[in-house]
Amino acid sequence: MRLEPNRVPFPSIPETLKTEFSLSELSLRPFGYCAEDREVNFNQPLRPYLEVEILECCTDDRRGAKPNSQFFWNMEIGKRIECLLTIATVRDRDAFMIPLRCLNSACQEGIEIDFSMEEISELQSLKNAEKFPEILVGHQTVRIRRPKGSDQLKWLEQSFKDEHTATQVMLKTLVREDDRLKLDSDAIAQGEWIPAFNQTMEEIDPLVNFQVEVQCPYCGAKDSHSIDFGAFALERFRNTQQQLLDMVHRLASRYHWNESEIFAIPAWRRESYLARLDREEH
Secondary structure, eight states: OOOOTTOEEOOOOOHHHHHHTTOOSOEEOOSSSSGGGGGOOTTOSSHHHHHHHHHHHHEEOTTSOOOOHHHHHTSBHHHHHHHHHHHHTTTOTTOEEEEEEOOOTTTOOEEEEEEOHHHHHHHHHHHTSSSSOEEEETTEEEEBOOOBHHHHHHHHTSOOSSHHHHHHHHHHHHBOGGGGGGOOHHHHHHOTTHHHHHHHHHHHSTTTTEEEEEEOTTTOOEEEEEEOHHHHHHHHHHHHHHHHHHHHHHHHHHHOOOHHHHHHSOHHHHHHHHHHHHHHHO
16 A cells, blocks of 8 residues: 555554444554644543544545544554554654653652554554453353453443442453353452453553563663553644644744645645744744
């Protein structure tokens, strides 16, 4: 598939999902170039809605058509994170840095750790190999699947009295339908299965609760760090949107164009105008 500059192929998705939504040759563009990108509200109370809105902005097929929004809600959460990272790193796919801070209270120096999208996609692909891992609940072995965006929304819209109750609901949601009758309510209530369930979820969906061990180059302490790749991508998008609004303000102030006229100009020409203004001002 030939892509325009700065466009990248959509990460691999199951054939069943492609067939369900009649999709082929999807690609992603960077966020922060088009008029619709300025409309994204980064203050939404539920983060999945924001993430899906950005994916809707930046995804289309070879004809320029955008997938139905339900397509994104039917994607697994880990795949959604991979897509967001793909958009956020279009220009630095080979190496992007995640800022951390040493957890040693006597040090607390800033640390940067490098990743590449090839590593991220490979990690997600390897963990997807075992589609329905098994866990033991009481005396019964059941198979579970990775959570989708639609599952996440249902959980976020509920209130749970404690983590134990929330994990019970997650288990009942993610157990394969043909294994659901095997579940024993007493075994579920006892909760002995929870550590194995949590560990399995981390293993099969590594981008959701990513953990990495890092040795501080300043004090030598080794610690396990949690990395929220989705939050990293959203922070980049928020900054890019501000740059987009700054661009509109600058061009409107100088050339007296309105927003529609500015966005009718191709991005490369807008950048040329901004570069000319930079030269004049310096």
